[in-house]
Amino acid sequence: MRTYISYLAVSAGCLFLCQSCNLASQTKLDEELETAKIVKVIEEETKCFFLRDYDCWQDQFTHTDYSYQAWSNSDGTFDASVGWEAIEKNLGKYIKENPSDPEEPGSSHPIIKRENIKVKFYGNTAAHLTWDQYNSDRSQEYFLHSKEVRLMEKVEDDWKIVNVSAFWNYKNRIPIADI
Numbered sequence: 001m002r003t004y005i006s007y008l009a010v011s012a013g014c015l016f017l018c019q020s021c022n023l024a025s026q027t028k029l030d031e032e033l034e035t036a037k038i039v040k041v042i043e044e045e046t047k048c049f050f051l052r053d054y055d056c057w058q059d060q061f062t063h064t065d066y067s068y069q070a071w072s073n074s075d076g077t078f079d080a081s082v083g084w085e086a087i088e089k090n091l092g093k094y095i096k097e098n099p100s101d102p103e104e105p106g107s108s109h110p111i112i113k114r115e116n117i118k119v120k121f122y123g124n125t126a127a128h129l130t131w132d133q134y135n136s137d138r139s140q141e142y143f144l145h146s147k148e149v150r151l152m153e154k155v156e157d158d159w160k161i162v163n164v165s166a167f168w169n170y171k172n173r174i175p176i177a178d179i
Contacts, residue, residue, distance in 0.1 A: 029124050038119070038127055038152050038159045043112075045161055050107040054095045058088070061161045062153055068163040074170040111136035113143070113179055125154040134179050135168070142173040 041060050048056035061067055063084040069091060070080035081087040100106065117131040129150045134143040151163035 027124065029121055031119070031121055034121070034127070034159070035119050038129065038150075039117070041152070041159045041161065042129070042150055045164075046112055047107070049091075049095065050109045050112075052095050052099045052108075054092060057095060058092065061087070062155060063088075064162070066162065068151075068165075070164070071166045072168050072170075074168075106138075108138055109135040110138065111140060111143070111176075114148075127152045127159075133166075134174065136176065140176055142175055143179050145169045145172065145174060 045057060045060035048054075048060065061084065065083045065085075067084045067087055068080070068082055069087050070078060072078050079090065081090045100108070111134075113134040115132045115134075117129060120128045122128070129148075129152065131148050133146045133148045135146060136143050146166050146168040148167075149163065149165040150161055152159050153162045154160075
């Protein structure tokens with residue numbers, strides 16, 4: 001009898017827990033608010049990277065073995081790092097070894113424009129974004145166009161970047177006045 005009562009108590013507890021989980025997962029996501037939070041993280045990561053502010057930059061990411069960063073290079077090659085350890089080793093090292101020019105402090109790309117942002121949420125804790133980005137040169141004479149992808153994950157109620165994929169068109173410079 002005691003075993004049967006224990007079984008009923010555990011079953012009732014599991015049922016309550018499952019219903020609670022279902023209610024939590026059915027909570028309506030305010031996509032406009034969450035998109036604004038995500039864009040703020042993306043903007044901060046970009047700003048910090050172009051300013052070569054390592055601490056600020058790394059704070060925008062998940063530090064997991066599935067974090068990922070990929071980009072194209074001006075010589076036609078690409079680089080990709082899988083896992084935070086590899087990202088930190090490659091990009092963290094790059095930021096630390098290539099600080100802002102003391103004679104020209106500030107961002108290496110002072111004007112950033114984003115267009116055609118598309119957002120897809122996967123539940124309350126994951127989102128996929130794509131957009132066109134225009135990155136000015138330091139002297140603000142031209143833009144370079146890039147296609148950008150971010151995979152975002154909510155970690156302890158804060159959005160963090162899981163994946164950065166950036167594909168730059170280094171060949172076709174766009175005059176500042178054209179954007």
